[in-house]
C-alpha cells in the first residue's frame with residue numbers, strides 16, 4: 001500500500017460534475033464557439049492529468065497551461081488535444097515547444113523569430129497565438145502596436161498564427177472597462193481582416209467574461225474556474241449576467257485522529273488564541289496550512305461532523321487543527337470530517353472559505369497540497 005494513504009486526509013474529485021459543467025458551458029457558449037479549458041496549477045488543484053484526460057474525452061477543443069513544463073507533462077501522459085501555453089517563455093526554451101507540439105503565446109518579436117528559425121530548421125510550422133494587451137498590463141503586445149506586430153509576424157514563413165487573444169482583468173466588476181476592451185479587440189480584428197490577414201481563432205473570455213459578456217465570446221472562450229464548478233465573482237457582479245448552476249467537483253475530507261475533553265479555561269493551539277469558556281470536547285484533525293488549508297481560517301471556519309457544524313478553535317497548525325465537538329453526540333476517533341463539500345443536508349463551499357480567509361476561490365483550490373490524495377469519482 002502507498003504509505004501516503006495512511007494519512008486519512010483526501011480530496012474527492014467528481015468527474016461527473018466536470019462533464020456536467022463542461023456541457024453546460026458549451027451550450028451557453030453556443031454553436032461555433034470553441035472551448036479552451038485552462039488546466040494550469042495542477043488543474044486548479046484538481047489534478048492536471050486526470051482533469052485533462054476527462055476533458056479530452058469530452059471533446060474539449062484546447063487545453064491551456066501556464067508553463068512549458070505543464071504542457072510537456074500532458075504530452076508525456078499521452079494527451080493529444082491542442083495545448084496552448086498561456087504565458088510567454090524565455091527564447092532559449094523554444095525547442096521543447098516544437099518537440100512536444102505545444103502552441104505558444106507570443107508577444108515579442110525575439111521569441112517569434114527564434115521560433116521561426118527553429119521551425120525552419122525542422123521544416124515544420126510553429127503554431128502561435130498572439131497575445132494583445134487591451135488593459136490587463138501583464139503580458140501582451142500593446143493594442144496600439146498589435147496590428148504592425150502581427151503583420152511583421154505574418155512574414156515569417158515557418159510561423160502559423162492560429163490565434164489572437166486578449167484578457168479581461170475586471171470582467172466581474174467593471175462593465176465600462178471590459179466593454180472598452182472588447183471594442184479595442186474588435187477594432188484590431190476588423191483591421192486585420194480588412195488587410196487580408198486571416199487568423200482562425202479569436203478569444204478573450206475567462207469565466208467572468210463568459211458569465212457577463214456574450215459579446216466577448218468571439219469564436220473561442222477560456223473558462224477555467226467555472227468548469228471546476230466554482231464562481232469567480234468578487235463582490236457584486238454586474239447586472240444581467242448569466243447565472244449558470246454549476247456543480248463543484250472538489251470535496252475535502254479527513255478523519256478525527258484524536259479526541260478529548262478539556263476543562264474550562266484551557267488555551268487551544270499555538271498562542272492560545274482560543275480559551276475554552278467552559279469544559280469542552282475537542283477533536284483533532286490531520287490537516288493544516290502545510291496542506292494549503294489557510295491559517296487565516298483559525299477561529300473562523302467550520303467543518304462538518306455527523307452532519308453538524310464544528311467550529312475551528314485556536315490556530316490552524318502546519319499539519320493539524322482542532323475543532324469544537326462539544327454539542328455533537330457520539331463523536332468517535334476515525335469519524336469523517338468534511339472541510340469542503342456536503343455532509344447530510346449541510347455543505348461548505350470553497351467560495352465561503354475564500355471569503356472567510358480574505359482570498360478568492362482560486363487560491364483555496366490551487367493551494368491544496370501534494371500531501372492530500374486526490375480520489376476520482378466517475
Ligand SMILES: *Cc1c(COP(=O)(O)O)cnc(C)c1O
Pocket residue numbers: 038040086167205206207208222223224225226232
Ligand atoms: C487562467 C486563465 C483563464 C481562466 O480564468 P478563469 O477566471 O479561471 O476562468 C483565462 N485566460 C487566461 C489567459 C488565463 O491565464
